[in-house]
Amino acid sequence: MRNQEDRTTAARRRMVETQIAARGVGDGRVLEAMIRVPRELFVPEHLRERAFDDGPLPIGSGQTISQPYVVALMAEAAGIEPADRVLEIGTGSGYGAAILGHLAERVVSVERHADLAERARARLAEAGCRNVEVVCGDGTLGWPQAAPFDAIVVTAAPPLRPRALVHQLEVGGRLIVPVGADRHSQRLLCLTRTADGGCEEVDLGGVAFVPLVGEEGWGEDEGHGR
Numbered sequence: 001m002r003n004q005e006d007r008t009t010a011a012r013r014r015m016v017e018t019q020i021a022a023r024g025v026g027d028g029r030v031l032e033a034m035i036r037v038p039r040e041l042f043v044p045e046h047l048r049e050r051a052f053d054d055g056p057l058p059i060g061s062g063q064t065i066s067q068p069y070v071v072a073l074m075a076e077a078a079g080i081e082p083a084d085r086v087l088e089i090g091t092g093s094g095y096g097a098a099i100l101g102h103l104a105e106r107v108v109s110v111e112r113h114a115d116l117a118e119r120a121r122a123r124l125a126e127a128g129c130r131n132v133e134v135v136c137g138d139g140t141l142g143w144p145q146a147a148p149f150d151a152i153v154v155t156a157a158p159p160l161r162p163r164a165l166v167h168q169l170e171v172g173g174r175l176i177v178p179v180g181a182d183r184h185s186q187r188l189l190c191l192t193r194t195a196d197g198g199c200e201e202v203d204l205g206g207v208a209f210v211p212l213v214g215e216e217g218w219g220e221d222e223g224h225g226r
Ligand code: SAH
Pocket: 063, 064, 065, 066, 089, 090, 091, 092, 093, 094, 095, 096, 097, 110, 111, 112, 113, 116, 137, 138, 139, 140, 155, 156, 210, 211, 212, 213, 214, 215, 217
């Protein structure tokens, strides 16, 4: 048991060194969270030996658990402090929420598929993440009942910047979101809310996420095959 535990921790450490730190993520708290959170728990059982692969993996309902590097990049860009309240849109496996939970005081994560939300809750409980709440709904509208947030991380791609989410940020709060009208590639943006109600925007580079489907996202049948 102990040996097994040491082996998976060692595998996660290797993942962090070769895929994440090597590509320039330097935030010590993010790297530590990526070593501590048991990623293998959040991938389907038959894919466990690929849990630390350098890419996304299927999790059912046509969705994926994001590549480890992308999870770390978004968490670092969100600039999360220990007292922060964070919103994640797109719970998927629950892995990204677990990482955010390690960095923040409290996390609310919104998932539109009820079955994925249910499974993510079970895995988060198994992983001992007690400060993460998974809710089911249309995350393009955010989660106004718990707003404002210090950071919002969106793990599916809308065609345009989602306005409702910007409004649910504290002044100085960061929205990390992949935006693009092309289903296969987007720009990862960091929008920081300013005191005058506007935003400062930084482009973090090219990415490829599954579509964000909802009122301020793609329609049910849009966003495919473009
Ligand atoms: N953070 C996840 C990645 C999941 S992939 C992880 O670590 O595993 C993106 C997820 O966004 C999918 O589960 C998809 O169902 C969800 N999604 C898409 N549109 C959404 C919306 N409008 N509201 C909430 N979740 C949405």
